[in-house]
Amino acid sequence: GAGVSQTPSNKVTEKGKYVELRCDPISGHTALYWYRQSLGQGPEFLIYFQGTGAADDSGLPNDRFFAVRPEGSVSTLKIQRTERGDSAVYLCASSSTGFYGYTFGSGTRLTVV
Amino acid sequence: GENVEQHPSTLSVQEGDSAVIKCTYSDSASNYFPWYKQELGKRPQLIIDIRSNVGEKKDQRIAVTLNKTAKHFSLHITETQPEDSAVYFCAASSQNFNKFYFGSGTKLNVKP
Numbered sequence: 001g002a003g004v005s006q007t008p009s010n011k012v013t014e015k016g017k018y019v020e021l022r023c024d025p026i027s028g029h030t031a032l033y034w035y036r037q038s039l040g041q042g043p044e045f046l047i048y049f050q051g052t053g054a055a056d057d058s059g060l061p062n063d064r065f066f067a068v069r070p071e072g073s074v075s076t077l078k079i080q081r082t083e084r085g086d087s088a089v090y091l092c093a094s095s096s097t098g099f100y101g102y103t104f105g106s107g108t109r110l111t112v113v
Numbered sequence: 114g115e116n117v118e119q120h121p122s123t124l125s126v127q128e129g130d131s132a133v134i135k136c137t138y139s140d141s142a143s144n145y146f147p148w149y150k151q152e153l154g155k156r157p158q159l160i161i162d163i164r165s166n167v168g169e170k171k172d173q174r175i176a177v178t179l180n181k182t183a184k185h186f187s188l189h190i191t192e193t194q195p196e197d198s199a200v201y202f203c204a205a206s207s208q209n210f211n212k213f214y215f216g217s218g219t220k221l222n223v224k225p
Contacts, residue, residue: 031211042119042202042215043157056211091156101147102213104156 002026004105006092012111013082021077021108025094032075033102034067035091043091049075082112115140117205119216127224132193134219136203137185143205146179146186147213152199160201161188193223 005024013019025032031050035043045059049069057067064082069075079086089109093102116139126132136146144165149157163170163177163186170177174193179186190197200220204213 033211035213040218042117042204042217043213045212045214048211050211059212101159101162104149104158106156 004092004094004103006090006105006108008108009106010109010111012113015082015084015112017082019079019082019110021079021090021110023075023077023092023094023105025073025075025092026096026103029094029096029103030072031095032069033093033095034075034077035093035104037089037091037107039088046077046090079110082110084112086110087112115143115205115207115214117203117214117216119203119219121219122217123220123222125222125224126193128193128195130193132190132197132221132223134188134201134203134221135185136187136205136216137183138205138214139184140205140207141181141184142207143214145206146177147204147206148175148177148188149202149204149215150199151202151218157202190221193221195223195225197221198223 007022033048034046037043047067048056052072064080067077089107091107092105095102119136147162150160151157161177163179174191176189200218202218203216206213
């Protein structure tokens with residue numbers, strides 16, 4: 001596609017529920033990243049994929065968070081037993097090998113009530 | 114890990130004046146420093162970047178400077194316009210650019 005696509009754009013869920021956030025990177029981009037941006041803060045790294053494998057998941061806050069990228073393209077961020085503190089904008093970005101700047105998607109605004 | 118600090122948190126300038134935003138980083142291994150502009154409700158967009166082998170880079174009205182010894186880098190916007198109003202984030206990266214550490218952002222307001 002022309003840009004990084006994230007769905008849904010907004011998600012409201014009840015505390016304790018499970019949610020999935022989807023990211024469709026720019027076609028051909030092998031690297032994919034998930035970040036979380038809380039209100040008034042800069043994006044915070046969660047996980048990085050190179051191809052199908054998670055090359056660095058050191059930013060995932062706890063074991064309720066998990067992400068997959070089974071075919072090396074679309075990625076899904078999964079959050080179990082959501083908590084109110086998970087409320088934030090979840091940003092996905094992609095880049096091609098050897099290019100240093102990211103292209104971010106528009107994000108998914110997650111609100112846990 | 115890396116720690117990026119950014120200041121000021123808010124900056125208000127008159128249209129046509131210059132604006133400077135400063136960031137410091139802690140990890141001497143960091144070697145890539147991008148700047149992102151984020152308008153309200155929009156995605157962060159890369160506006161300029163600099164690698165550690167360069168001291169300064171310009172692109173029309175914006176420029177970035179890097180002092181590796183002091184571990185700080187700055188964004189300079191000249192002849193500011195109202196459409197420059199946004200939140201600006203600096204970031205630092207090492208580890209082959211696979212992870213960015215962002216500053217907390219500067220809200221720039223350009224008054225017409």
